[in-house]
Amino acid sequence: MASGVAVSDECIRVYDEIKMGHQWLYIIYRVSEDLRTIIVEEKAGHDKTYQDFVARLKQAEAKRQCRYAVFDVRFIQNDVPQERLAFFLWSPDMATIKQKMIYTSSKQALRNKMRGIHAEIQCTEDSDLTMSNILERICSKYT
Template sequence: MSSGVAVDDECLKVYEGMKLKKHNKYVILGMSEDDRKIKVLKKAEANATYDEFLKDLKEAESQGDCRYAIYDFDYKVERHGAPEASTNKLLFYIWCPGSAKIKRKMIYTSSKDAIKKKLVGIGGEIQGTDDAEVSYDEVLEKVKSGERH
């Protein structure tokens, strides 16, 4: 189901900059005032931490709202006895906390495909409704379990 929501061009520009040039560590995306367009709300420098990301992602919670985000997730991986190596994946997050209003959850959920299909090269999706689901360790486990398949 698609909600007919448009994706602002800046979302794609920021994503391409993350993918190709590592300009930003993450970007927080949200709905415009009239709920007709997904737009960039915040961009973080390339040296931002995961804790800073979580703080920015969860900022909307106090207003009963949801968010999307793209995060350049760094982690270490072992492959077939080779030494541990650093790698990364661009992850798409949809944050719909339990405290969010039902209408907001419906708008974000039904509009998710509008943004996701434009983000070519996303390495995984993280759906979060509480702190545990977006904790670094939980996301790392999801990413690594995807590596094994």
């Protein structure tokens, strides 16, 4: 908690739901308005898509804000279905300096509560969010 921003209990509970039961496709986290706590902004079921996830991050960008997220990435590797959790720090170029500083300095407090993340992806622009980039990052850990 180097930045003084705490992680809410709900963040850990919802993360455990995606990790253990694959209950959600993705979770988006944000820092509360008072800048004291990381909270769950959205948890999305499997009726959503990766494009929906990206669109939600882009909504934060339009407000000049950053976000954290976890996405349950599903893919086929060597003819075997795989599921891996990817952690995102969305820190778009358009975000305010204050947002970037708070999210960067608070990231580790959230990450320390999340065991089982297979890839950590810092994104600053649209090209960082392409599924091919995400799969490359996840699969590179196993080759």
